[in-house]
Amino acid sequence: MSRLPASWGPARPVITLGLACICATAAPLLHAQGIVPVATLDSSSILIGQQAHVTLSVDYRADHGAVNIQWPQIGDTLTGKVPVLHDSHVDTILPDKQHDPFLFKQVRTLTITSWDSGYWAIPPFRFTINGDTLETAALLLTVNTVAVDTTQAFRDIKEIYTLPFSLVDWLREHWPWIAGGIAAVAILAALFIVLYKRARRPKPVAPPPPVQPLHVRTLLALEALQQQQLWQQGRTKAYYIGLTEILRSYVEERFQVPALEQTTDEILASLRMSAMPRGQQEQLAPLLRLADMVKFAKWSTLPAENEQAMASAIRLVQETAYTGNDAPLA
């Protein structure tokens, strides 16, 4: 403070005392208002693309009441040419905790860069501290371009470099396909196993119907033929075809003679060496010969002959049916 003018004369001590009182009263207030935000740049000169850090800090004491600090809003650029790459956000620390535990410091670091050469002014950062608006000093960032040696020949850009094959990289790149393939194979294998087991599982088989004895089946067939009344309708040939087929099937199964593939003479010759009694053989022979005449020689028969043929066939089956002793085991 400069000395008071001499013209003030007797008022000089009063003024001096008043100023001293004002200073003594305002000292704490001045101390609170002495909070100064600071912005520093770790490197004021960088190359294009190089990174620099802007550190914003505010020191304050907490032993005289709470301090309300509102930090400036920082977007993705500081100016149009200086983008913010990273914002550390505000961190509060105690810079000298042992000696002065009431001294606090809030710090925020911004990582910046620039892609254009030139001199770029970073505008002041505006803080609001206890309702007062305070600003940091402006910063200047010099962005230099890379010096090009024009005396050297220009070179083409380098070819694309092919990285050597790496299984790890390949797996990392294709793992969804690999995992999907393994899953699909596993699903198909499971499906195959399920279907295979299901196919191998024995299906429930309905029990076969009880087999009727041969003579019962033959007599039923003869009865069915009789009920068709073929010869009564003039279809005598069909009647004898049916009759001989039933009888030949019976003889084949009962006496193991291949009667269906043999002629009448051959059947009779085979039966001579079979278990059929002689009487029944003599009973069968005229029946087969009469049937041959009807089937192959357009022979006309009398109704009595047709009835007699059926009766003879039924009697033959009944007389040669298996008895309890000679019934086949199967």
Add this chain to the structure above:
Amino acid sequence: MNTEQNPATVAPASTSDTLRALNERIQQASSFVDLIDGEMQKVIVGQKDMVQKLLVALLADGHIMLEGMPGLAKTLAIKTLSEVVDVGFSRIQFTPDLLPADLVGTMVYSPRNEEFTVKKGPLFSNFILADEINRAPAKVQSALLEAMQERQVTIGSHTYKLPEPFLVMATMNPVEQEGTYPLPEAQSDRFMLKAVLDYPRKEEERNIIRQNTGATARPAVQKVIHPQDIINARQLVREVYMDEKIESYIVDIVHATRQPGEHRMADIAQMISFGGSPRASIYMAMGAKAYAFTKRRGYVIPEDVRAVCPDVLRHRIGLTYEAEAENIRVDEIIGKVLNTVEVP
């Protein structure tokens, strides 16, 4: 069981009566069969089957090929048959140097008349014995087979009909195959029957010795039938009734030789290279009718088909290399077919 019947084959009373009349007519007309058989038995001991087959071929207007060892009365049989029927007989011994003209005849120049005259060959006879047919080259065989088929031969610019009845009986020796000309399938197919002769039984052979070494001369055979009777009988044979069930049976048998797999005989499918031709079906039907005629019946029954079937099919079924390697014979294949195809 198939009891279906085609209404067209249902026998009305009139048809039945017609067949009954035919049956009686055939019973009368076929009486000469017993006479022929009796005369043949005077000279030939045993070989009843061969005589039966000769008659079948004669009545069915076919030709017959006989395969058997020498000395089985093949020549004697057809010579005797020609005497019984009272027809001409020629025996031609086939040799490698035989020419077609030696069979059919040729044109001979007459210096006196200054013109060519026809000299007919031995083919101009009713019954021909072509002995060892496989010893002549193919062109001679071809000349004979053409005459058999066409019943006529051409000499120079004139065609001459062969006499009726005309029957060729060819023989083949199963041994001594060296230097022979086996008949191609297409040529042997022209023979209606191929019979295989076996040796006579012991009892028959004793009788043969007695007949040929005794003091008495061989009995002479009588002419018991006129050639025209044979021609008439051939017409009657064609009239023998064959039911459609028999026709189906014949077709089934022949078809089974072509497609055994379709007739439950897949096991022999690999053994057959080719089966019977449609000519086999025709000859089997004609043979069955002729056989029924010799049994003095006016209708065919399955026995008739089975009687002629082996002789009709024997030379019409080709065996594969597999069959020959396994020593399978055609007769075994035919037996299998006959025992598998269902008889009507």
